Amino acid sequence: MQTQPDSVHQFLRARTQAAHESLNKHGLLEGLTQPGYPLRSYWLVLSAYYHLYCAMEALIESASERLKSGFDYIPRRKHGWLRQDLVDSFHIDPEDAFWRPKREFLPIRIEDQAELVGVLYVIEGATLGGQVISRQIQASRLGVTADHGGRFFHGYGEEETSRWNEFLTFAEQACPDAAQREKAAHAALAVFTEVEAALDDYSARAGSLPRPRT
Numbered sequence: 001m002q003t004q005p006d007s008v009h010q011f012l013r014a015r016t017q018a019a020h021e022s023l024n025k026h027g028l029l030e031g032l033t034q035p036g037y038p039l040r041s042y043w044l045v046l047s048a049y050y051h052l053y054c055a056m057e058a059l060i061e062s063a064s065e066r067l068k069s070g071f072d073y074i075p076r077r078k079h080g081w082l083r084q085d086l087v088d089s090f091h092i093d094p095e096d097a098f099w100r101p102k103r104e105f106l107p108i109r110i111e112d113q114a115e116l117v118g119v120l121y122v123i124e125g126a127t128l129g130g131q132v133i134s135r136q137i138q139a140s141r142l143g144v145t146a147d148h149g150g151r152f153f154h155g156y157g158e159e160e161t162s163r164w165n166e167f168l169t170f171a172e173q174a175c176p177d178a179a180q181r182e183k184a185a186h187a188a189l190a191v192f193t194e195v196e197a198a199l200d201d202y203s204a205r206a207g208s209l210p211r212p213r214t
């Protein structure tokens with residue numbers, strides 16, 4: 001995707017590039033799009049994301065309301081897609097003890113619009129990568145499609161570009177100067193750190209999976 005020079009987008013992308021690359025190499029994500037990736041690792045990724053997105057989306061929505069941001073996150077909620085993948089396709093209840101996080105979610109501070117932009121950048125940007133992952137998963141032999149276990153990665157589907165552009169317009173308006181961009185980058189990096197910690201938590205239990213309910 002093209003970025004405008006000197007845009008908030010270009011700034012955030014550059015500042016988080018190393019964190020993104022490090023996540024792509026995480027043990028639980030590496031190989032996700034390759035044939036032979038185990039379905040049980042996929043269940044762990046979805047469960048980790050489900051609990052993370054529940055917490056993160058609650059934070060985004062309350063901050064957005066408090067700050068009167070004008071950015072309507074509610075139609076963008078993704079934890080319902082993750083729940084649908086887990087419960088409907090794999091008969092996994094993410095509230096069962098095994099699938100729950102073993103660590104406390106560390107709330108990310110969102111005290112102004114710039115910090116909201118930083119958090120949203122990671123959550124909304126991940127849907128761009130999600131679409132690439134969605135296409136590759138369907139081509140691999142995992143047996144996942146948009147309707148079966150892959151709703152989350154399918155994301156906004158054909159609306160992806162328009163949703164992303166709406167977010168970028170909001171980001172530009174909300175971060176007009178260097179200090180605000182810096183704050184946004186700081187918040188974005190805190191989200192990447194939290195995603196990595198959530199994946200660490202779940203990869204530690206990869207060897208001891210219960211049978212999903214049938």
Ligand code: HEM
Nearest residue numbers: 001013020023024029032121122125126128129130132195
């Ligand atoms: C298997 C793991 C992952 C892969 C293979 C991957 C791949 C990608 C790809 C290919 C893009 C570019 C899409 C495009 O420009 O159309 C992208 C963008 C992005 N991804 Fe990921 N991703 C992964 C995991 C994650 C995770 C876990 C997060 C954070 C929750 C994340 C956050 C982002 C962000 C913020 C962008 C937007 C970058 C930009 O500013 O253009 N990604 N990803």
